[in-house]
Amino acid sequence: MGWLDKLKVKLGVLDADDAENLEEEAPRAERRTAHANRGERPSLDGIEPASQQSLEDVLAAREAGDRDEMRRLLRELDRGRGLRVVLRAAAALEAGDEAELAELLPKLRGEELAWRLPLQLASVLEDAPRAEALRARAAAANAPRWALAWSRALANDPEEQRRGLVELLFVDPALARTVAARDLALEGAVADPEGAERHAAFAHGRQCVRRFGAGLVADVLDRARGRA
């Protein structure tokens, strides 16, 4: 993570996991090429090379039905925090691997998962009461107003959605316009460059849990809280 991303994490524009994930979204192939073009530099003794895999590879394996490969990739990617460990735990839960799950659950109780992941889940869950419970949990964990409003703006209930959009417009108008354009595909709406970065960081995690299976991820969060 570069200094600019570190600063953004500090300011709350980006969270650490998203910054790493966005880094993965960057053209990894180019970085590999650049590395290869440096010549025959010898490898450093005792230093493991960083994984070249990404969450995209994990999701592709899952979508191809290769659960063993998916879990192998998740173990390789796991850095002990953030979305990767959540998905690894969800995969363990799905496979009934209680031993691995028991090892991972304590890592899911960290502060960084207090509001962001619940709101990302609430934005994609079709189970409205469960989504509302996750929003309430995020609010209790001092989620920022923009994040709560955004999550409401994507609710299935039209009234809740309207309330969320209005609140978002007052709290973060650039993000509201971006959400209108990108998430709601509002005719004539145009994403605002000032809201695009915050949108990208939050939407990446949301898209990952949607593709992985929001219900399963919500289940593992419940397990982490000792609810199931």
Add this chain to the structure above:
Amino acid sequence: MSRSTLALYQLDRAALKRLSAELEALLVANDAPGLAQLLGVELTTLEGRPRLVDHFLLPEGELHEALRRAARLRTLAPIFTSDNPALEGRLRAFDALREDATAAAAIDRLLNPKRVPWYLRRAGATCGWLDEPQRAELCKRLDRVRGALTPELRAFATGLAQVDGDVVAHDGL
């Protein structure tokens, strides 16, 4: 093409809070007659979108203009309008002001659109707000270097001193 010039307005902060609350309530309630009345537009102007808030999620249009006009009439009293398009550039770059960190920070706040509610902003326009203590402090700082100021900056300093309370700067109202 003529360049816009910066103007200073005395802000009625209580009225602005009331307007924000009223606008938010109308949008949440999707109250078209109420919003039409607030904006001073025909009800038909608000047709075509199931949610009223959607009108304000679109790029700048007639309703944004109407809302700014309503906000100006209800919350802002014009005090000073510069006749010199170079004023904003002078405020942002004049050495005697930039060398005073407090004055420079106050000027930057006064020219920062993020400091005014979304409905007072206009794409491409300069605007901002200072509360009374910040405005008074900037007046003092301008006074200290008055002799070094250019004519448009001196006029600005005089205008700023005439404001009694919070001040909003805007070049697109």
